[in-house]
Amino acid sequence: MKALGWTAPYFLDADHIGLKTVDRFVGVSDFFTIDVADFIAQPADPVAVQAFVDRHPELVGTLSLAGIDRPFTTTRADVERTAAKFLLAVQEAGKVYRHIVGVKGVGRFVPEISMDETDSPQTPPELLVILAAIADEGVPIQTIAPKFTGRFNKGVDYVGDLTQFEREFNDDLCVIAHAVKHYGLPANLKLSVHSGSDKFSIYPAIRRALAKHGAGVHVKTAGTTWLEEVIGLAEAGGAGLALAKEIYAEALSHMDELCQPYATVIDIDRAKLPPAAVVQTWTSEQFVGALRHDQKNPLYNAHIRQLIHVGFKVAAKMGPRYLEQLKACRESCARNVTGNLLERHIRPLFL
Known part of the structure; x- marks a missing residue:
């Protein structure tokens, strides 16, 4: 970064960590995506749930938020159900946050809470309850990643109702602004769109919402960069193309284990994945056409793209051999990534 003349802030993300994994990254990272999706809907202490609702009578009844044209109407039972569903997850996030603080100190890292890799989206009223609980827990989050309506599959475009997404995204921004004002959360708190890379169809809606509300957004894009590296290898031809084909073959042969951690954010039809022997015969143009996210190209294959996306461990196991080939194909890889x-x-x- 310094060699390229970058002088603005940047952060190193410990992605989707919990208490069991955070210590591997706490010494070197300064951005922590605290993933508590596995704790959602796990039973919270009923006494803690009742205490939370007692502390927040403002969440019960009819609540009008600036920027949302229809008020939220909730009963005490509604808030109790939401708290029972999410409170344990928020408490777990608090444990992880305090563990990191114990090592790094207060204010020396960016905390994010992730709730996106779960089956059910959180509604804007639920998000407000979650943010109130996070404030109670004393976690000064700067980004929060809820699960939105629709499919956010890895490396491919959004699948869902664009109008509904835009309404929810706008409502969530209003909820965040309200929570910042009323619960003392950091003023720079942003929505985080996980698996947000390549969701080209929702970018106009996000851009309109950011301009309307004067808000920021955090978009996770790491996976798309890895895909562009593989595209760059294939585009270079020769040894680069051969390595790209090997990556596909290895990913295909280990598909189950590679896909299992991402089951909620991929949708791969095995019948639409060509055999490795067929891909081995492909030209550079065929491989690049299948992998590059261009839905107008008849060669494009979203199933191959998702498989390669979750197949990054294949390259990791290749180690120096993969890195050396990246260097050899630097021009094409850099051009595609940039x-x-x-x-x-x-x-x-943004521009």
Whole structure:
């Protein structure tokens, strides 16, 4: 970063960590995505639930939030159900946060809470309850990743109702603004869109919402960069193309174990994955066409793209051999990575 002349802030993310995994990263990272999705809907202490609802009578009844044209109407039973569903997850996030503070100190890292890798989306009223609980827990989150309506599959476009997504995203921004004002959460608190790379169809809605509310957003894009590296290898031809084909073959042969951790955010049809022997015969144009996210290209294969996306461990196991080939194909890899991030992500969202 310094060699390239970058002087603005940047962070190293410990992605989707919990108490069992955080110590591997706490010494080197300064951004922590605290993943508590596994604790959602786990039974919270009934006494703690009642105490939470007693502390927050403002959540019961009719609540009008600036920017939302229809008020929320909730009963005490509604708030109790929401608290029972999410309170244990928030408490777990608090444990992880305090563990990190014990090592790094207060204010020396960015905490994010992730609730996206679960089956059911959180509604805006639920998000308000969650944020109130996070404030009670004393976690100064700067980003929060809820699960939105629709499918956010890895490396491919959004699948769902665009109008509904835009309404929910706008409502969530209003909920965050309300929570910042009333619960003392950090003023720079942002929504985080996980598996947000390549969701080109929702970027216009996000851009409109950010401009309307004067808000920011955090978009996870790491996976799309890995895919562009593989595209760069294939585009270079020769040894680069051969390595890209090997990555596909290995990912295909280990599909179950690679896909299992991402079951809620992929949708791969095995019947639409060509045999490795067929891919071995492909030209550079065929491989790149299948993998590059261009839905107008008849060669594009969203199933291959998702499989390669979750197959990054294949490259990790290759170690220096993969890294050396990246260096050998630096021009094509850099061009694809830079063009994808700037032209297809940053520019549509922010510029």
